[in-house]
Structures are given as C-alpha cells and as structure tokens.
Amino acid sequence: MTTLQKLADKLNRRTGSIAEARQAEQVVDLSQTADETLVARVQDGDHGAFDFLVERYKERLYATVYHMTSNHADANDLVQDAFIKAFTSIRSFKRESSFYTWIYRIAVNRTLNHLKRGKNRQQFSLDDIDNHIQSDPDFVELMSHVTPRREVGLNELQEKLNAALQKLSEDHRAVVVMHDVQGLTHADIGKALHCSEGTVRSRLFYARQQLQGLLADYL
Amino acid sequence: MNCRQTKQLLHDLADGRLTESVARDIQRHVAECSDCRVFQQRDRQLQQLLAVKRHETPGPSYFTNFLSDFHKRLAEANAPRPTFWKQLSDRFAFDPLVALRSGFAPALGAAFVVALLLRGSGLTSRVEHPNASNITVPHRLAAVPSAVDAPSSLLTVAQADFHTPRYVLDRIAAAPASYDVASIHF
Numbered sequence: 001m002t003t004l005q006k007l008a009d010k011l012n013r014r015t016g017s018i019a020e021a022r023q024a025e026q027v028v029d030l031s032q033t034a035d036e037t038l039v040a041r042v043q044d045g046d047h048g049a050f051d052f053l054v055e056r057y058k059e060r061l062y063a064t065v066y067h068m069t070s071n072h073a074d075a076n077d078l079v080q081d082a083f084i085k086a087f088t089s090i091r092s093f094k095r096e097s098s099f100y101t102w103i104y105r106i107a108v109n110r111t112l113n114h115l116k117r118g119k120n121r122q123q124f125s126l127d128d129i130d131n132h133i134q135s136d137p138d139f140v141e142l143m144s145h146v147t148p149r150r151e152v153g154l155n156e157l158q159e160k161l162n163a164a165l166q167k168l169s170e171d172h173r174a175v176v177v178m179h180d181v182q183g184l185t186h187a188d189i190g191k192a193l194h195c196s197e198g199t200v201r202s203r204l205f206y207a208r209q210q211l212q213g214l215l216a217d218y219l
Numbered sequence: 220m221n222c223r224q225t226k227q228l229l230h231d232l233a234d235g236r237l238t239e240s241v242a243r244d245i246q247r248h249v250a251e252c253s254d255c256r257v258f259q260q261r262d263r264q265l266q267q268l269l270a271v272k273r274h275e276t277p278g279p280s281y282f283t284n285f286l287s288d289f290h291k292r293l294a295e296a297n298a299p300r301p302t303f304w305k306q307l308s309d310r311f312a313f314d315p316l317v318a319l320r321s322g323f324a325p326a327l328g329a330a331f332v333v334a335l336l337l338r339g340s341g342l343t344s345r346v347e348h349p350n351a352s353n354i355t356v357p358h359r360l361a362a363v364p365s366a367v368d369a370p371s372s373l374l375t376v377a378q379a380d381f382h383t384p385r386y387v388l389d390r391i392a393a394a395p396a397s398y399d400v401a402s403i404h405f
Contacts, residue, residue: 051286054285054286054289055286058282058285059282062277062282063276066275066277067272067275072277072281076285076288080285080288080289080292083289084289084292084293084296087293088296088297126275127275127276127277127278128275128276128277128278129271129274129275129276130274130275130276132274133270133271133274136270136273136274138266138267138270139267139270139271139274141267142264142267142268142270145264154271157268157271158271158275161268161269161271161272162272165272176269177272180266180269181269181272181273201227204230205226205227208262208265211265212258212261212262212265215265215268218268219261219264219265219268
C-alpha cells in the first residue's frame with residue numbers, strides 16, 4: 001500500500017467517525033415510541049427518554065392531583081415529585097403493570113400522604129372552566145332544571161363543589177375523583193389505592209351520600 | 220331488596236353491571252319507595268354537577284416550563300447533601316471572620332476595659348484555702364490570717380483597700396463558713 005493510499009484510507013475513517021458522531025448528536029424524536037420502549041431506554045441509561053414520558057403523562061397526572069387538592073401549586077409540586085420519584089426508582093420498575101399505572105399510583109399515594117399530613121394549602125386556586133362545558137350533556141341537563149344552582153354563577157358553583165369535595169376525607173375524595181370525575185373502574189381504583197373493590201364501592205357510597213348532604217342546595 | 224342494598228347498587232344499575240333479575244328487583248323497589256327514588260334523582264344530579272370538575276383545566280401556558288422545572292428539581296434532588304457543619308453554618312449564617320470583625324473584637328475590647336477598671340479599683344483579692352476554695356474576702360480580712368484560719372503565706376493581697384466590706388462566697392468545699400464581720404472574733 002502506497003503512502004497516498006494509506007492517507008486516503010485514514011481520511012475515510014476519520015470522515016466516517018465524524019458522521020457517526022453527528023448522527024449521535026441528533027435529537028431523536030421518541031414521541032411516538034411505546035412506553036415500554038421508553039422505560040427500557042431509561043433503564044439502560046438513556047435519561048433523555050424519560051422526558052417523553054413526562055410530556056406524555058404530565059397533564060393527566062396533574063388533573064388527578066389537582067382534583068384531589070383543589071390547588072394549582074400543590075398539584076404542580078406533587079406531580080413533579082411523582083416524576084422525580086419515578087425517575088430515581090425506575091430501575092426497580094419490573095414492568096408488571098403499565099408505566100402509567102405505576103406512576104399514577106405513585107402520584108396518588110404521594111398526594112394522599114401529603115393531604116393526610118395536612119400540608120395542603122388552605123386556599124383554593126382553581127383552574128378555569130373550559131368552554132366545552134356548555135355542550136356537556138350532563139351539565140346541560142343539570143342547568144335545565146329550575147333550582148338555586150341556576151341563579152348562581154358557574155364559578156360559584158365550581159367553588160361550592162370544590163369546597164364540598166375538600167370536606168370529604170382524603171380516601172373518600174380520592175375514590176370520587178377517580179371514579180366519578182375521571183371514570184376509572186372500581187378494579188383500577190382498587191389497584192391504585194391497594195384496597196379491594198368492595199372497599200372502593202363502600203367508600204364511593206359514603207362519599208356520595210356526604211356530597212349529597214353538602215350540596216343539598218344545588219341538587 | 221331493602222333500601223340500603225338498593226342505594227348501593229343504583230350506580231351498577233345505571234352502568235348495566237347487574238344481572239337481569241337483580242336489576243328488575245331494584246327497579247321494582249325504586250318504583251315503590253319514594254325515599255330511594257329521591258336518592259336516585261339526587262345522585263344523578265350530583266353526577267351531573269361533578270361534570271364541572273371534568274372541565275377545569277389550567278391555562279394554556281401552565282405546562283410551558285414543566286419539563287425544565289422537572290430537570291431543575293431533579294438536579295437538586297441528586298445534588299450531594301451538604302455536611303453537618305455546612306448545614307449548621309448555613310442555618311446560623313456563621314462566618315468566623317465576620318463574627319470576629321463584628322462581635323468578637325468589641326466584646327474583647329469591652330472585657331479589657333472592665334478588667335482594667337476592676338484592677339484599678341482593687342475591689343477584691345483572692346484567698347487560697349484548703350477547705351474553702353475560691354473564697355474572696357476583703358483585704359482587711361485577707362491581711363489577717365486567723366480570720367480565715369490559713370497560713371499567711373497562702374494569703375495573697377493584691378492591693379490594700381479597706382473600704383469594701385463585701386464578702387462573696389463562690390464555692391465552699393467543706394462546711395459552709397460565715398465570713399460575716401460580726402461573726403469574726405479577733
């Protein structure tokens with residue numbers, strides 16, 4: 001091999017390695033990737049893959065925690081905490097359930113602990129109500145009846161509802177939020193809260209009875 | 220089917236989760252029982268009211284910084300914990316140099332001035348005694364060995380001052396002794 005050939009070969013190799021490095025630097029879009037693949041990547045040390053899981057589930061988790069706390073700032077802190085907890089213990093995640101079920105459980109349990117320690121902020125900071133409510137059949141039917149609730153504004157109704165929910169015990173509030181607001185099944189709630197379906201049903205029954213009493217003026 | 224059982228199964232009836240025979244029993248009970256009918260109606264309205272919660276949403280910019288905040292908090296959570304002494308000094312914001320400059324030096328100066336004044340006035344003198352340690356007696360008594368039952372060699376008199384009839388008992392090793400002037404007989 002002549003010196004010229006050797007030089008050309010060396011140049012080719014260097015060009016190849018530069019191309020490889022550039023390829024590695026490119027941001028990989030994993031937004032369409034399945035949870036299992038993302039979790040496997042995070043467990044293998046690709047920490048950036050966790051960002052896609054955060055982006056995917058932040059709003060759903062926020063909604064759950066917000067309905068339980070009725071407070072923006074608490075909800076934000078608790079969801080952040082849940083993601084941090086999930087990230088730091090992702091190696092212990094055995095993939096026996098879906099990632100969402102796992103992090104949902106973390107978020108709900110952290111929220112319940114937070115509420116039971118009495119650390120929640122006492123004042124409400126409620127989210128706005130979106131415009132879709134005007135076309136929600138449940139809401140339309142509710143407002144069609146002649147009752148005091150027609151006289152009060154939507155914001156007042158929202159405040160009364162949140163105040164009534166906050167008067168329930170943490171466990172009762174959790175099942176109402178998960179079942180009646182978010183539409184989870186009894187079985188899923190039982191798994192998330194580590195209790196039987198019977199317990200979930202019983203808590204729901206008593207929570208609804210209590211809510212009926214608290215919101216008697218608006219029913 | 221009693222009222223309690225009926226009320227507990229009303230939601231399952233609405234969701235179509237009951238067998239035909241149980242569903243028929245509940246419907247029959249509700250048709251006959253006004254209490255359960257009212258309960259059912261109010262429960263339906265409660266579910267409609269809870270629809271408000273489904274439409275509560277944070278503003279469009281609420282999640283803009285969520286990911287960057289998450290990274291920030293994660294970095295804080297993973298940061299090494301400060302040592303005990305670091306935590307302590309942070310808690311009390313203790314900087315030895317600052318403390319020396321702002322507090323210690325004036326205190327030292329004040330102590331020095333007080334010491335000078337005390338030395339100048341010659342208020343007290345110390346007496347070495349085997350039974351009564353650190354007894355401070357006036358110089359008038361200290362000058363008299365028999366008053367404290369000690370050899371004169373152990374008595375030290377800083378200055379001769381006979382104008383201060385004050386006796387201070389700091390600590391007495393054995394039985395308490397009175398150094399009241401009236402109790403001392405020459």
